[in-house]
Amino acid sequence: MPPSPKWVELAERIRRQIESGELSPGDKLPSTSQLCDIYGVSSIVVRNAMLTLKAEGLVVGVPGVGVYVAEK
Template sequence: MPAKAKWAQIADQIRDQIASGKLASGEKLPSTAQLKEEHGVSAGVVRQAILVLQMQGWVEGVHGVGVFVVDQLPNGPDKS
């Protein structure tokens, strides 16, 4: 089985942090630069992970401010 794409691994990690409460409702996610540095990937990979989480309803972006955990989490532990 092929290795999971880096963006998917990052999305899984953030989703797990939200589900476990490590990232609370309304909390701001680390910046793209911080996530890029932490995971050793390009900004595009981080943006793809965030985009997937936004489409799944885990986070929402506020232009010019950041990305935040939504108040109402999607049903189930993994909506992917």
């Protein structure tokens, strides 16, 4: 089986942090550039991971402010 795309792996990593309680509702996620540095990925990878998590209702984006863990 081929490896998962990097954005799928990043989305899964953040999803696990939310589900485990490491990231709580209302917590602000690091910026795109910070996530790129932390995980060694491109901004496209971060963008696709965030789009996936937003579609799942796990995070919400506030334009010009940041991305936050959604309230349950």
